[in-house]
Amino acid sequence: MIKEKINIPVYVKNDGMCAGLAEKEYGSLKESTNGIFLGIGTGIGTAVFIQGKLVEQIRSAGHMIIERNGKKCGCGKNGCYEAYASMQVLKNNIREYFKDGTLTSEEILEILKNQDNINKVEDIIKEYIEYLAIGISNMSRICSADTIAIGGSFVHYQEILFGRLLDELDRIMIPLEKEQTKVKLAKFDNNAGIIGATLIK
Numbered sequence: 001m002i003k004e005k006i007n008i009p010v011y012v013k014n015d016g017m018c019a020g021l022a023e024k025e026y027g028s029l030k031e032s033t034n035g036i037f038l039g040i041g042t043g044i045g046t047a048v049f050i051q052g053k054l055v056e057q058i059r060s061a062g063h064m065i066i067e068r069n070g071k072k073c074g075c076g077k078n079g080c081y082e083a084y085a086s087m088q089v090l091k092n093n094i095r096e097y098f099k100d101g102t103l104t105s106e107e108i109l110e111i112l113k114n115q116d117n118i119n120k121v122e123d124i125i126k127e128y129i130e131y132l133a134i135g136i137s138n139m140s141r142i143c144s145a146d147t148i149a150i151g152g153s154f155v156h157y158q159e160i161l162f163g164r165l166l167d168e169l170d171r172i173m174i175p176l177e178k179e180q181t182k183v184k185l186a187k188f189d190n191n192a193g194i195i196g197a198t199l200i201k
């Protein structure tokens with residue numbers, strides 16, 4: 001329909017895969033052979049590159065089950081990764097704790113930065129990081145990834161979350177996985193999808 005209106009070629013691709021393409025071409029997966037992009041935002045976007053090529057069939061890491069009898073996910077299943085480890089979930093958990101559904105992303109960032117004397121907030125972050133790390137460890141092992149790039153709005157919270165994530169991965173991953181996989185922040189944040197869309201062939 002769009003093509004009919006503007007009369008130039010039009011392509012459609014999943015946003016997580018577009019973001020992954022941007023990281024592979026210009027960003028933190030550039031040097032990688034077997035690399036994974038995980039876009040941690042409203043949900044969890046996925047792009048997997050094996051031997052340098054995007055594998056279209058491997059998608060939706062956000063919907064692998066990581067919790068038995070877990071929370072209902074938007075996809076209809078229970079216990080999906082993104083029902084525990086998306087940025088949206090972390091933000092909603094903070095909103096729930098403060099009983100304030102109007103807290104903006106910026107206000108939540110400030111709360112997380114100044115959480116030292118609120119034990120409950122630290123507990124929320126800790127639980128979130130534990131779930132996030134489980135999925136990263138799973139993906140690392142399944143795909144024998146040399147690099148996993150973490151992007152999406154997670155990048156905006158990196159100073160609070162990224163160090164904790166690396167510590168948790170160090171705790172749960174076995175030496176083989178740690179040796180094999182480097183976990184990095186993505187180069188691009190929410191613009192990655194737009195940049196990657198220019199690379200669709």
Ligand SMILES: [Zn+2]
Pocket residue numbers: 062063073074075076077080
């Ligand atoms: Zn799901």
